[in-house]
Amino acid sequence: MPDESILSDDFVRELMNVGDVDIVVGVPTYNDGRTVGQVVQAVRAGLLKHFPRERSVIINADGGSRDGTQDLVRAASISDLSVASDLHALRTLHCISTQYEGGPANGIAMHTILAATDLLQARACAIVSPESTTLEPGWIERLLRPVFRDGKEMVLPVYRRAKFDGLLIRNLVYPMAKTLYGCSVREPYPADFAFSGELGSHFLSQDIWNQEQGRRGTELWMTLWAVIGKCKLAQSFLGTKTRREDAPSDLVGAMRETAGTLFSSLDSYASVWHSTPEPVEAPCLGCEPSVGEEASRLNRKRLHDMFTFGVKELDPVFLSILSSPTHEELKRLAALPEDRFAYSGELWARTVYEFATAFHKAVIGRDHIVQALVPLFRGRAYTFLTDNRDSSVDEMERNTESLCQAFEQQKPHLIDLWDGGK
Amino acid sequence: MAAQDALWYKDAVIYQVHVRAFYDSSGDGNGDFRGLAQKLDYLQELGITAIWLMPFFPSPLRDDGYDIADYRSVNPTYGTLDDFKTFLEAAHQRGIRVIIEMVLNHTSDQHPWFQESRSSRNNPRRDWYVWSDTDTKYKGTRLIFLDTELSNWAWDPVSKQYYWHRFFSHQPDLNYDNPQVREEMWDIMKFWLSMGVDAFRLDAVPYLVEREGTNCENLPETHQIIKDLRAQIDREFPGRMLLAEANQWPTDLRAYFGNGDEFHMAFHFPLMPRMFMGLKLEDRKPITEILKQTPEIPEVCQWCLFLRNHDELTLEMVTDMERDYMYDEYAKEKAMRLNLGIRRRLAPLLDNDRRKIELMNGLLMSLPGTPIIYYGDEIGMGDNVNLGDRHGVRTPMQWDGGWNGGFSTADPEGLYSPLMLNPVYGYQAINVQSQKRFDHSLLSWMKRLIKIRRATPVLGRGSIQFLYPANHRVLAYTRKLGNETILAVNNLSSKAQAVELDLKTYKGNILIEMFGRNIFPRIGELPYLLTLAPYQFFWFRLRKI
Numbered sequence: 001m002p003d004e005s006i007l008s009d010d011f012v013r014e015l016m017n018v019g020d021v022d023i024v025v026g027v028p029t030y031n032d033g034r035t036v037g038q039v040v041q042a043v044r045a046g047l048l049k050h051f052p053r054e055r056s057v058i059i060n061a062d063g064g065s066r067d068g069t070q071d072l073v074r075a076a077s078i079s080d081l082s083v084a085s086d087l088h089a090l091r092t093l094h095c096i097s098t099q100y101e102g103g104p105a106n107g108i109a110m111h112t113i114l115a116a117t118d119l120l121q122a123r124a125c126a127i128v129s130p131e132s133t134t135l136e137p138g139w140i141e142r143l144l145r146p147v148f149r150d151g152k153e154m155v156l157p158v159y160r161r162a163k164f165d166g167l168l169i170r171n172l173v174y175p176m177a178k179t180l181y182g183c184s185v186r187e188p189y190p191a192d193f194a195f196s197g198e199l200g201s202h203f204l205s206q207d208i209w210n211q212e213q214g215r216r217g218t219e220l221w222m223t224l225w226a227v228i229g230k231c232k233l234a235q236s237f238l239g240t241k242t243r244r245e246d247a248p249s250d251l252v253g254a255m256r257e258t259a260g261t262l263f264s265s266l267d268s269y270a271s272v273w274h275s276t277p278e279p280v281e282a283p284c285l286g287c288e289p290s291v292g293e294e295a296s297r298l299n300r301k302r303l304h305d306m307f308t309f310g311v312k313e314l315d316p317v318f319l320s321i322l323s324s325p326t327h328e329e330l331k332r333l334a335a336l337p338e339d340r341f342a343y344s345g346e347l348w349a350r351t352v353y354e355f356a357t358a359f360h361k362a363v364i365g366r367d368h369i370v371q372a373l374v375p376l377f378r379g380r381a382y383t384f385l386t387d388n389r390d391s392s393v394d395e396m397e398r399n400t401e402s403l404c405q406a407f408e409q410q411k412p413h414l415i416d417l418w419d420g421g422k
Numbered sequence: 423m424a425a426q427d428a429l430w431y432k433d434a435v436i437y438q439v440h441v442r443a444f445y446d447s448s449g450d451g452n453g454d455f456r457g458l459a460q461k462l463d464y465l466q467e468l469g470i471t472a473i474w475l476m477p478f479f480p481s482p483l484r485d486d487g488y489d490i491a492d493y494r495s496v497n498p499t500y501g502t503l504d505d506f507k508t509f510l511e512a513a514h515q516r517g518i519r520v521i522i523e524m525v526l527n528h529t530s531d532q533h534p535w536f537q538e539s540r541s542s543r544n545n546p547r548r549d550w551y552v553w554s555d556t557d558t559k560y561k562g563t564r565l566i567f568l569d570t571e572l573s574n575w576a577w578d579p580v581s582k583q584y585y586w587h588r589f590f591s592h593q594p595d596l597n598y599d600n601p602q603v604r605e606e607m608w609d610i611m612k613f614w615l616s617m618g619v620d621a622f623r624l625d626a627v628p629y630l631v632e633r634e635g636t637n638c639e640n641l642p643e644t645h646q647i648i649k650d651l652r653a654q655i656d657r658e659f660p661g662r663m664l665l666a667e668a669n670q671w672p673t674d675l676r677a678y679f680g681n682g683d684e685f686h687m688a689f690h691f692p693l694m695p696r697m698f699m700g701l702k703l704e705d706r707k708p709i710t711e712i713l714k715q716t717p718e719i720p721e722v723c724q725w726c727l728f729l730r731n732h733d734e735l736t737l738e739m740v741t742d743m744e745r746d747y748m749y750d751e752y753a754k755e756k757a758m759r760l761n762l763g764i765r766r767r768l769a770p771l772l773d774n775d776r777r778k779i780e781l782m783n784g785l786l787m788s789l790p791g792t793p794i795i796y797y798g799d800e801i802g803m804g805d806n807v808n809l810g811d812r813h814g815v816r817t818p819m820q821w822d823g824g825w826n827g828g829f830s831t832a833d834p835e836g837l838y839s840p841l842m843l844n845p846v847y848g849y850q851a852i853n854v855q856s857q858k859r860f861d862h863s864l865l866s867w868m869k870r871l872i873k874i875r876r877a878t879p880v881l882g883r884g885s886i887q888f889l890y891p892a893n894h895r896v897l898a899y900t901r902k903l904g905n906e907t908i909l910a911v912n913n914l915s916s917k918a919q920a921v922e923l924d925l926k927t928y929k930g931n932i933l934i935e936m937f938g939r940n941i942f943p944r945i946g947e948l949p950y951l952l953t954l955a956p957y958q959f960f961w962f963r964l965r966k967i
Contacts, residue, residue: 052743052747079890080888
């Protein structure tokens with residue numbers, strides 16, 4: 001049974017007025033007033049253009065915004081009370097909003113949207129990020145159509161990104177998910193994606209909503225769950241995804257969401273990754289070259305400095321987490337001048353696996369473990385940027401696949417650590 | 423008729439019938455006026471207050487009588503002029519008014535006027551029709567019968583000119599720029615009014631006059647012709663009524679009411695498809711939107727509402743997207759489509775779902791306007807899409823389960839139209855006699871509905887105010903006349919619905935459900951919560967006691 005207590009009485013009243021629907025588009029927000037209006041308008045245009053006959057609702061789950069985010073979402077409603085002259089819609093389109101308790105946390109927002117989707121018996125649900133300012137009406141079609149037309153259970157996005165966007169995905173999430181679960185989708189931690197109502201109900205019925213994955217990294221957890229559950233997946237090319245210039249950079253938060261979720265999943269799915277998983281099929285619909293050629297704006301020297309500083313400062317922590325050879329190798333690296341520094345894929349894979357095992361055994365506080373990975377990731381990011389500075393898109397793809405091979409080669413090390421000694 | 427109420431048409435419940443389809447008294451396979459007169463008791467019992475007769479004039483019947491060959495007589499198949507007079511008197515004795523068709527725009531090409539007109543270019547009646555040496559005049563005029571006609575001009579090989587026709591090519595348009603034509607048509611109307619006919623339904627009125635550079639519809643000259651006719655009727659036959667058939671948008675239709683000096687009533691064409699659309703979408707938006715766009719009309723005027731009629735369910739007054747939706751939802755088979763519409767009856771359109779049929783009739787009777795019931799829909803008759811043109815919705819009335827469904831004693835092969843025979847809609851399954859036997863039959867329910875409608879003048883004459891509950895599947899409105907207020911709440915959904923209504927204005931009133939007369943809770947400060955079963959509707963009388 002879904003946990004309906006997540007939904008406030010007022011929100012349930014709104015859902016009652018919406019009634020059963022075919023499509024839910026969920027928009028998790030927190031103080032996104034600068035962008036959410038544009039995004040919701042584009043979603044609405046997409047629904048009107050591509051799904052004019054389907055019963056749809058846009059649901060905003062908000063973490064406590066104080067900048068008018070909720071009003072901007074509600075303003076996109078189409079009803080017989082407020083008819084925009086430039087719109088022609090067969091149906092009423094409700095755009096409703098609720099503030100959930102305990103936020104902001106994307107996982108709670110997701111839980112709220114899933115509960116609403118389940119109650120409304122939607123056939124399909126798309127989640128869109130309020131920061132997806134490049135979202136075009138066609139995105140809605142490309143996310144939802146495979147669910148409606150082809151019976152896909154989950155549709156993940158493929159974006160055209162700047163060359164060095166998504167370093168954490170390339171260096172950690174993608175290779176680890178591919179090696180351990182056979183999941184080779186480009187965006188395993190999606191911002192804009194879709195799933196069937198039935199799969200949404202399965203997500204909802206899992207016992208994670210009071211755990212850490214139910215607060216952050218939930219989208220990644222959903223992808224892994226769908227992959228491991230052998231759901232019918234597809235990827236859909238959406239278009240360009242840009243990062244907001246002024247978007248805050250919270251690497252620790254990102255590490256919690258990604259590494260934290262991945263490490264937790266190893267506990268849940270040990271039997272899966274101990275064997276050799278079948279590669280998961282996720283055909284890409286309309287895919288185009290997905291990496292742009294823009295130069296990196298990241299300050300590599302700063303990455304190197306922060307790695308060096310971190311290795312020195314966190315030495316006692318690493319003693320608890322890492323094996324001696326790995327620890328020694330990292331210290332050796334930290335002593336090297338910048339021009340000779342190279343954090344290899346093999347060493348990085350070993351590092352990550354040792355962190356994952358430490359997380360499993362909770363050798364120290366799990367959140368400390370995840371945080372301690374941050375400076376090391378900066379070192380790895382430095383090397384990745386250096387190695388690929390002049391690479392073509394294809395070369396960078398090959399280098400990413402080489403990293404995956406390194407993770408594959410180190411997998412016995414993970415199994416040894418997991419099942420036996422340090 | 424008893425003392426005339428000049429606004430009788432506002433309270434009327436109209437029954438549309440084709441003489442040919444109703445009851446055959448002579449056994450020749452065609453319905454006739456004597457037969458219709460024999461069935462007046464049935465109509466009186468049903469509760470209707472007016473009959474609208476489709477054309478019964480002599481005609482080659484290439485357009486079901488809308489191709490008239492003699493305006494002052496009765497098609498011999500249906501009887502004689504005396505038979506008509508007898509029927510008219512019998513109807514009046516039962517308090518039932520009679521509305522007849524008057525096709526002003528065109529005649530049959532078999533009409534003597536046209537035969538004379540085409541006989542030579544010098545014939546005195548040449549100018550009674552619209553002739554041209556070319557087929558290029560009035561280029562801005564749309565084609566109405568898209569499936570059958572290629573042009574509004576047809577070549578006449580006799581006089582070697584083109585003649586103008588807005589409908590079938592065998593229906594040449596009269597030339598209303600000719601004063602003789604106008605005078606003759608008024609004489610014809612006087613002929614019938616003097617006999618006692620209560621009203622005319624004027625067919626195809628927007629098209630009377632043609633002007634270059636226009637779309638030849640709704641022209642000021644056309645309005646002037648209507649004004650002249652109306653003035654003469656008011657002067658010589660007060661209390662008689664004119665009903666416009668003008669398939670136009672409400673804003674264009676508004677002009678046909680003038681300042682209360684053109685038509686008394688006009689069909690609200692755009693509303694009808696939107697009622698079906700709202701039901702299928704389970705969303706009140708199409709209905710409320712079109713009614714919000716409907717302009718105010720003069721106090722003495724009235725809209726005429728209908729669910730189905732003798733024509734296809736016209737989709738001219740909807741957008742392309744809406745039309746596609748309607749076709750996909752209501753006319754999946756190509757044979758169900760005709761021109762820009764759907765040729766089906768009410769019951770098959772609504773999947774023979776009694777709940778939907780009741781809901782739609784409830785809307786018909788409670789939205790602002792005078793309702794029209796198409797013959798046979800009160801028992802849920804079906805259609806035969808295998809018959810050509812619109813004949814599939816004009817099959818014989820089904821009176822009982824016996825020979826020819828009680829319609830005629832002729833051999834079945836001799837009937838003007840095949841009977842409905844299938845096990846769902848055939849006359850043995852759907853007929854008046856069997857439905858009279860049960861209180862819960864559709865016929866019995868329709869009688870109750872009409873009775874309540876007639877006992878509730880506010881439904882005919884009252885203003886409407888929409889409530890906009892947040893639940894868009896529920897269409898709710900109040901009708902108000904003087905101190906009387908009716909609340910109508912309609913669930914357009916196939917699922918049970920809860921709805922909260924803002925009725926603060928009526929705080930302190932008790933709701934009395936009008937079918938069962940049961941009392942519902944008093945209206946208080948809080949939103950009034952109602953739950954409705956799938957497709958259920960309520961009518962409440964508000965009483966402050």
